[in-house]
Amino acid sequence: MSLWCGREVRKRHSKVSAYARANRLHYHAEPLYHSIQVTVRSTADATAQTSSAPACSLDEVQLAVPISRNLALRLITCPDAVLPSLLAAARAAKERFKPGAITYSRKVFIPLTNLCRDYCGYCTFRRDPGNPGAHTMTPDEVLSVARAGEKLGCTEALFSLGDKPELLFPEMRATLRHLGYRSTLHYLEAMCELVLRDTNLLPHPNPGLLSPEWIARLAAVSPSMGLMLETTNVALLGPGRAHDNAPDKVPAKRLRTIEEAGKQGVPFTTGLLIGIGESPQDRVNTLLAIRDLHERYGHIQEVIVQNFRVKSTIPMGHWPEPSHGEMLRTVAVARLLLPKVNIQAPPNLSAPYYDDLMDAGISDWGGISPLTPDFINPERPWPHLEQLRLRTEAKGFQLQQRLPVYPEFIPALLSKPGLLAEKLRSCTAEDGLARRAA
Numbered sequence: 381m382s383l384w385c386g387r388e389v390r391k392r393h394s395k396v397s398a399y400a401r402a403n404r405l406h407y408h409a410e411p412l413y414h415s416i417q418v419t420v421r422s423t424a425d426a427t428a429q430t431s432s433a434p435a436c437s438l439d440e441v442q443l444a445v446p447i448s449r450n451l452a453l454r455l456i457t458c459p460d461a462v463l464p465s466l467l468a469a470a471r472a473a474k475e476r477f478k479p480g481a482i483t484y485s486r487k488v489f490i491p492l493t494n495l496c497r498d499y500c501g502y503c504t505f506r507r508d509p510g511n512p513g514a515h516t517m518t519p520d521e522v523l524s525v526a527r528a529g530e531k532l533g534c535t536e537a538l539f540s541l542g543d544k545p546e547l548l549f550p551e552m553r554a555t556l557r558h559l560g561y562r563s564t565l566h567y568l569e570a571m572c573e574l575v576l577r578d579t580n581l582l583p584h585p586n587p588g589l590l591s592p593e594w595i596a597r598l599a600a601v602s603p604s605m606g607l608m609l610e611t612t613n614v615a616l617l618g619p620g621r622a623h624d625n626a627p628d629k630v631p632a633k634r635l636r637t638i639e640e641a642g643k644q645g646v647p648f649t650t651g652l653l654i655g656i657g658e659s660p661q662d663r664v665n666t667l668l669a670i671r672d673l674h675e676r677y678g679h680i681q682e683v684i685v686q687n688f689r690v691k692s693t694i695p696m697g698h699w700p701e702p703s704h705g706e707m708l709r710t711v712a713v714a715r716l717l718l719p720k721v722n723i724q725a726p727p728n729l730s731a732p733y734y735d736d737l738m739d740a741g742i743s744d745w746g747g748i749s750p751l752t753p754d755f756i757n758p759e760r761p762w763p764h765l766e767q768l769r770l771r772t773e774a775k776g777f778q779l780q781q782r783l784p785v786y787p788e789f790i791p792a793l794l795s796k797p798g799l800l801a802e803k804l805r806s807c808t809a810e811d812g813l814a815r816r817a818a
């Protein structure tokens with residue numbers, strides 16, 4: 381599809397602008413970066429364009445074909461005048477991929493342990509033993525949350541936990557001994573199996589770095605799993621940076637885990653965290669690293685674009701948040717780099733303007749819980765599901781409840797006999813979404 385070229389530009393751009401106004405786009409914060417200029421002709425910049433300048437960058441966009449690195453680098457810092465055209469292209473690409481609907485997963489959040497051996501500068505979740513709120517859930521607590529979620533129509537048990545706390549804390553080793561497990565991963569595996577066996581929820585673990593052996597073991601008790609790549613910028617491991625003293629955030633190690641999941645054919649959720657000290661170019665590079673793995677293994681079921689939100693209690697308590705405009709540009713570029721992959725952005729982290737994310741090409745809202753808070757961003761409540769439905773419909777989309785694993789990955793899982801396939805079959809509707817209606 382050719383967009384915004386030649387004489388069509390003025391006419392189409394004015395249509396896009398009217399569309400943007402009608403859909404209440406909120407560009408309330410200036411983008412931070414303007415180092416690379418996009419040369420798309422628009423009402424604003426057509427007159428300024430010289431005959432020697434390259435014509436129509438967005439003209440290169442073909443909705444089903446991933447854009448090039450070069451174009452992504454230009455678009456991710458495009459000026460405000462070009463943003464409506466970028467968003468229109470991203471939304472059109474999303475519609476070509478998954479028309480008419482935005483999905484979400486109704487979940488319970490199970491923070492199995494908030495002890496963690498890493499000290500990421502933006503984290504409010506982690507605790508050291510003895511800190512107020514430090515806690516490792518018992519099996520009874522896990523089951524009780526899962527059962528309460530089941531009653532509210534949840535179909536996902538999202539296990540979030542710190543990375544290998546027993547390597548740093550003798551207290552965690554003692555807790556695990558008391559529970560009867562050799563490591564946090566052994567305990568996680570048992571809790572995934574417990575939830576799978578005793579409830580109708582499907583586990584989706586997010587345990588950090590994993591060896592090939594552990595990917596295989598967890599894949600036997602969960603249809604999908606996740607690890608945020610966050611960024612490929614190794615400079616963030618440096619002193620005083622976001623990943624200083626976070627040994628599990630080495631990008632090469634995270635890429636290895638994601639690649640190994642691909643080799644084993646495990647449906648995988650990953651994504652990037654924006655606004656932690658990386659540049660817009662780093663965001664493109666991170667998306668390209670994910671794209672590269674997906675092209676090789678076809679296992680990336682979803683890419684999350686998560687925006688850093690500041691909290692007073694974190695080491696990065698004075699760090700500036702990325703602007704709404706940066707978020708929209710990153711989501712739109714993610715959509716155009718990965719036109720056939722689900723793109724997710726959490727609505728609670730962009731409230732009150734989260735419906736703009738639908739203009740940038742998301743296909744999914746991620747996990748939303750009617751029961752448990754977002755333990756990673758507890759000050760940012762999820763929208764009420766009815767509110768989310770209304771705002772999704774106001775943008776012209778149907779809100780659909782999916783399972784933690786996306787429909788396109790389910791047939792392969794159902795072909796393997798066992799408890800996982802049995803449970804998955806029982807909660808999957810004919811279209812691959814959740815059997816229970818949204």
Ligand code: SF4
Nearest residue numbers: 496498499500503506
């Ligand atoms: S973000 Fe994850 S790995 Fe980093 S400190 Fe928090 S819990 Fe640990």
